[in-house]
Amino acid sequence: MATQREAVIKVRGLRNQFGRQVVHDNLDLDVWRGEVLGIVGGSGTGKSVLLRTIVGLNRPAAGSIEVLGVDVLRAPDDERREVETRWGVAFQDGALFSSLSVLNNVIAPMREHLDLSPALMKSLGELKISMVGLPPLACGKLPSELSGGMRKRAALARALALDPQIVFLDEPTAGLDPIGAAAYDELIGELQRALGLTVFMVTHDLDSLYAICDRIAVLAEKRVLVEGPIEGMTDVDHPWVQEYFTGPRARAAQVKGQKTGQTGAG
Numbered sequence: 001m002a003t004q005r006e007a008v009i010k011v012r013g014l015r016n017q018f019g020r021q022v023v024h025d026n027l028d029l030d031v032w033r034g035e036v037l038g039i040v041g042g043s044g045t046g047k048s049v050l051l052r053t054i055v056g057l058n059r060p061a062a063g064s065i066e067v068l069g070v071d072v073l074r075a076p077d078d079e080r081r082e083v084e085t086r087w088g089v090a091f092q093d094g095a096l097f098s099s100l101s102v103l104n105n106v107i108a109p110m111r112e113h114l115d116l117s118p119a120l121m122k123s124l125g126e127l128k129i130s131m132v133g134l135p136p137l138a139c140g141k142l143p144s145e146l147s148g149g150m151r152k153r154a155a156l157a158r159a160l161a162l163d164p165q166i167v168f169l170d171e172p173t174a175g176l177d178p179i180g181a182a183a184y185d186e187l188i189g190e191l192q193r194a195l196g197l198t199v200f201m202v203t204h205d206l207d208s209l210y211a212i213c214d215r216i217a218v219l220a221e222k223r224v225l226v227e228g229p230i231e232g233m234t235d236v237d238h239p240w241v242q243e244y245f246t247g248p249r250a251r252a253a254q255v256k257g258q259k260t261g262q263t264g265a266g
């Protein structure tokens with residue numbers, strides 16, 4: 001099995017620096033096709049910066065990033081634009097266009113990258129919106145007219161607009177109540193299995209880690225300190241990892257994960 005793993009994202013020797021603040025130094029990371037990878041780490045360890053760097057919203061000081069076989073930092077513009085259509089990103093606050101309806105938000109990437117008739121885009125947009133569990137009524141609403149949980153689902157629908165192979169999620173369950181968060185986790189797990197997605201998820205949510213992540217990458221000391229299945233994290237001899245994965249919240253999340261039988265998406 002291990003020999004068949006294909007890295008859809010390969011980060012090597014990554015350095016990110018803002019002024020004199022070094023956020024990442026010589027960071028390496030592989031993300032395997034079809035996995036749900038949870039990125040965790042203390043506040044300010046650079047989880048969001050890592051995501052933003054991989055998707056091209058932040059230019060690193062050094063290193064290389066390969067996504068789906070494309071060297072995204074050095075590829076010519078047309079190749080880079082093409083590979084961008086093969087991933088989708090959903091940010092924590094949704095980052096939807098506030099003046100566009102949910103349907104038009106979901107259609108926006110199609111308008112930009114595909115040459116489809118308006119009628120076909122509308123049908124595809126409605127399909128994506130139903131895939132994330134939003135009612136048809138949501139299509140015509142503005143983002144401001146949705147609840148926080150619905151906005152996150154709308155952002156996910158937009159991330160799925162171009163049938164991506166990889167989805168990046170930045171703190172997808174932040175701000176949701178526990179029931180809403182569990183439902184969102186379930187949705188991600190279902191979509192991942194149904195569509196064969198690779199999911200790169202920055203999260204603080206221990207329940208999500210136990211419920212849907214196949215592997216965890218811990219950011220500490222400016223790099224990926226450790227990566228692997230969640231079960232092995234309690235053996236890692238590092239104060240933050242110990243506190244995070246053996247504290248009372250982790251124990252509660254583990255029990256919950258076992259109760260619902262949701263440990264790992266496989």
Ligand SMILES: Nc1ncnc2c1ncn2[C@@H]1O[C@H](COP(=O)(O)OP(=O)(O)OP(=O)(O)O)[C@@H](O)[C@H]1O
Nearest residue numbers: 018021023041042043044045046047048049050202
């Ligand atoms: N554009 C920027 N300019 C300057 N500093 C930045 C910029 N973006 C991020 N940083 C800094 O980089 C560090 C890492 O930020 P990042 O948002 O990635 O942390 P994080 O691990 O996601 O934290 P949290 O868990 O609190 O969301 C922080 O100290 C932040 O202030």
